[in-house]
Amino acid sequence: MSEFDLINRYFKALPQQRDDVVLGIGDDCAILQVTEGKQLVVSTDTLVAGVHFPENTLAYDIGYKSLAVNLSDLAAMGAEPAWVTLCLTLPEENNDWLAQFVKGFSELLIKYNMQLVGGDTTRGPLSISVHVSGFVDQGKAFRRDAANPGDLIYVTGSIGDAGLGLKKRLHYITADSLTLCVNKLNRPQPRNDVALALVDSCVCAIDISDGLLADLGHICKQSECGADIFMDKIPLSNELTSFYGDRVDVNQVLTSGDDYELCFTVNEQYKSRIDEISRKLDIPISCIGKITSGDRVNCFDTNNNIIEINKTGFQHF
């Protein structure tokens, strides 16, 4: 039995099978049904050992994260998750590793009612490519080019934790406990629930994978606008502020990636609706500033001075 047969056997045993999967794994292709009036939304991401996660990361976490980062892209479009394909390259046969990987992967698969509809396993250096598909109602996708001056800028959760977690993980810093930050690095919570609650209020979003400044910069560039954000409004976790004490590393918070929080903009009229969504889902959603008619992203300190930043976002190359 090939490793993909093993993977498939595991996924087939999961309780959920989607009605829109006409033919799943086992033929040359899957056959899928897109509901009338819906648009298809697709994304793909690769995770490479030693580049996107440290070599000794748990198989469960690798499986979890490889789907999480792709789900996060669907969240950034306001899309309802549906189908996944998985290309897995493994250095050696290792059923224990595979079982753990599949468990981590399927945690999110089950949570978001997705179905694995295809894939490939090959021998080689550890690498995972995932392709996800989802749906939006006609013309309802969130787009990076849709922000308008005056829009409020929001972020979910807290910012900078995953970057701090990575520093701890790589032993760049010593700290007794940064459990939540390391966990955020290994098992980010994609914000699909928030995204789906936002479909009637929001038209512009991005997920924070490269760092808040860089990702908000993508919105501004594509929407041809600027942004003013305020350092004291950026949501920070207790663990992060405890670690830094009085001197939060602003660079770290604004430019470290891998948080997979959602950054979105809405017209001011929706302010109370956003607060209500935050309460209802019990997920922090913080207003951090406003879209401007300028052409750059400025972050202000408490004295209303612009904070100068050395680097903007993570670039793999």
Place this chain on the structure above:
Amino acid sequence: MSEFDLINRYFKALPQQRDDVVLGIGDDCAILQVTEGKQLVVSTDTLVAGVHFPENTLAYDIGYKSLAVNLSDLAAMGAEPAWVTLCLTLPEENNDWLAQFVKGFSELLIKYNMQLVGGDTTRGPLSISVHVSGFVDQGKAFRRDAANPGDLIYVTGSIGDAGLGLKKRLHYITADSLTLCVNKLNRPQPRNDVALALVDSCVCAIDISDGLLADLGHICKQSECGADIFMDKIPLSNELTSFYGDRVDVNQVLTSGDDYELCFTVNEQYKSRIDEISRKLDIPISCIGKITSGDRVNCFDTNNNIIEINKTGFQHF
């Protein structure tokens, strides 16, 4: 500029942009429109250096083949090609390599009117994962489980060339010239034109990637039937027969993979139509036997004896 921006810039310069791509590369996801009444057909395949192609294969050929093998899966479903995503992992920055890769990839992209709608470039050992999407009319996809006893079995092109080309390429054999066989290995012709011409005659197909016996075996297993095929009806290229002379290596022909020819079954009533399609497209399509009510694939020699085969098909693991 990231390497994916470079790739994107190249592809954006191509003349064709599909009408059903609402939003292409540049956001978190692409937004795509599936025509009413159509079903979506998807597949994904990974090519790893040293596993799926020798390390020193030309970048053009790697680009070409990584799309060809995926197109071949769409052909096996009778699907019209539409969209592609590309995950490319590269060991180092090398613009010349990348330019050649993109040229090879886009040769087929242009030929089949496909559009690149997303992707990812990462640093690491050379590996390419491609995801393709296409369309079939409702219920019209070819399926492995749809063969019936009495159906005629056809294959396109010639069989066994790519396997012989690989032997030459790896210096397992010495031969003055096996140009066509090596070319078949490096630049297989996916049979999408044949597939689309077959949509009203054929309900069952597979592409020959693992070897004729193994792939026909998949059809038989999933259709719960057997097959009788005849060695002297299996189409062989002049180059292959010249190389082997009087003693064609039957194992080689029946079990070597990578040909990416189409193997399909049709009801006997369509015999003349298949001949017509073959003439019209100027592509050999040969009847090699019949589906039976048995449960195994038998290949007969000219004395009507069953040929015993040592191995059935290529397994990466």
